[in-house]
Amino acid sequence: MPTKPKSICRNSGCGRIAVSDGYCSIHKRTKEQSQHLALYKTPQWRKLRYQALRRDRGICVICEREGYQRMATDVDHIIEHSGDIELFYDLSNLQSLCKSCHSRKTLMKNMGKERG
Ligand SMILES: [Zn+2]
Ligand SMILES: [Zn+2]
Secondary structure (H helix, E strand, O other), X not given: OOXXXXXXXXXXXXXXXXXXXXXXXXXXXXXHHHHHHHHOOOHHHHHHHHHHHHHOOOEOHXXXXXXXXXXXXXXXXXXXXXXXXXXXXXXXXXXXEOHHHHHHHHHHXXXXXXXX
């Protein structure tokens, strides 16, 4: 009786046994992350991003709350979408941010992850 050979992780040079979708438990996560990144390349996202910037008049919403106007360069998800398509494409879940506010938020988010 022929036995089906165990598949090896598709990530080159990994060599671990694949657990699902051809990737090992470590590289599976990387694949999910790349799927998230692919969402940012869709025409729907480009359109929505433009709508969010226009709604916020191209101004960073955090800076505006603090009383000054700074040009928004990034569109941020208020609630982290984590690959959730509904949250990702929800205009009310989007806010326009300037570079420094966005990187500050990303930094805080990553610190929160480290804590648990
Ligand atoms: Zn792997
Ligand atoms: Zn700002």
